Amino acid sequence: MSVLYLVRHGQASFGTEDYDRLSPRGREQSQALGSALMQAGASPVRIVTGAMLRQRQTAQGILEAAGWTTPACVDPRWDEFNATELIGACPADDPQARTDSRAFQRLLEKASARWASGEHDGDYRETYSAFTSRVDAALISALDGLASGQSALVVSSSGAIAWAAARLLDGGFPQWLALNRVTVNSGVTKIVSGSSGQTMVTFNDHAHLPHSWITYR
Template identity: 60%
Template sequence: MSVLYLVRHGQASFGTDDYDRLSDLGKEQSRITGRFLAAQGIEPDRIVHGEMLRQRQTAEGLLEGMGLSMDAHVDSGWNEYAAWELTGVLDDVDPRAKHDSKIFQGELERGAARWASGEHDEDYRETYNQFTSRVDRALDDAVAAMGSGQSTIVVSSAGAIAWTASRLIGGDFDQWMAFNRVTINTGITKIITGQSGTSLISFNDHGHHDPKNATYR
């Protein structure tokens, strides 16, 4: 069997003028996760991340924590959806959403339901169906690139990881949103693949973090 580890990026910079960068805690979360993976005897053959800065910085922290030096592969298929675009087209958005993550989550879920309905596709640069299709392709490519017994670490974001997990258990939009809602920064989702197919083994494992340092944004 081959193993794919999906790692969500570390805590980013919510509430600032540039969300797409890790906070100091996010960088430390990445190093801690790398040390945890190394302690489990995991020696990846490849590491892949999306194009986003927070994803690249997390991959760098993982490698530092694991004590590895290797070139990462960039696959835009693992990019996150445009969350601010989903909320930006809504009427009467709560202005506190820019700085209050709980309020933002509620508005995001309202925007995601509108996005996924398919009734307003002209309002988005990427439709919900286009998003899920590109994540599907990224997963298929990551699996295809592994030889028997190899392992790959993929650094991505909550939406892409949640969709992958939902797809593998035959879930729909509601299942995706339920996973998306609880995905923790640098949580680890484990997938195995072999002759019997590709299967979800565990989702969002975050036992390597002190509970007080568990973050969602």
């Protein structure tokens, strides 16, 4: 069987003018994961990252700490959905959501339900259906051509990884929302692929992090 590691990016800069960059903690999380993967003997033949800066910076931190020389390639299909657009299209806003992570999560989930309903597709540049379809295609591409015993690593974001997991569990929007809610920065979801198809064997593993380094936003 082959193995795919789906990694959520490290902590980004929530509450600042530029969210799409790693915080100092996010850099530490990515380096801790790289060290843990190296110590576990992981040696991916393919490394993929979404196009977002926080994803690319996480991949860089992992590579540096692990000492891997395999170059990372960019596949924008692993980019996160546009949370700003979803919230902007939601009729009820909450000013606290700009700086309070819990208020942000409540508003995001309400906005996500509106997005996923399919009743307001004209309000979005990317519909929920288009988002899930591109993640499905990215997952197939990441696994394509891996020989038995080989592994690949993808750095993405919570929404994309949660959808890949929900798909493998034959779930839909409720499953996706529940998984998206609990993803940890730099958490690892492990998928094995063989003759019988793909199976998720771990979700959101973050044993490489000290307790005080665990973040969700």
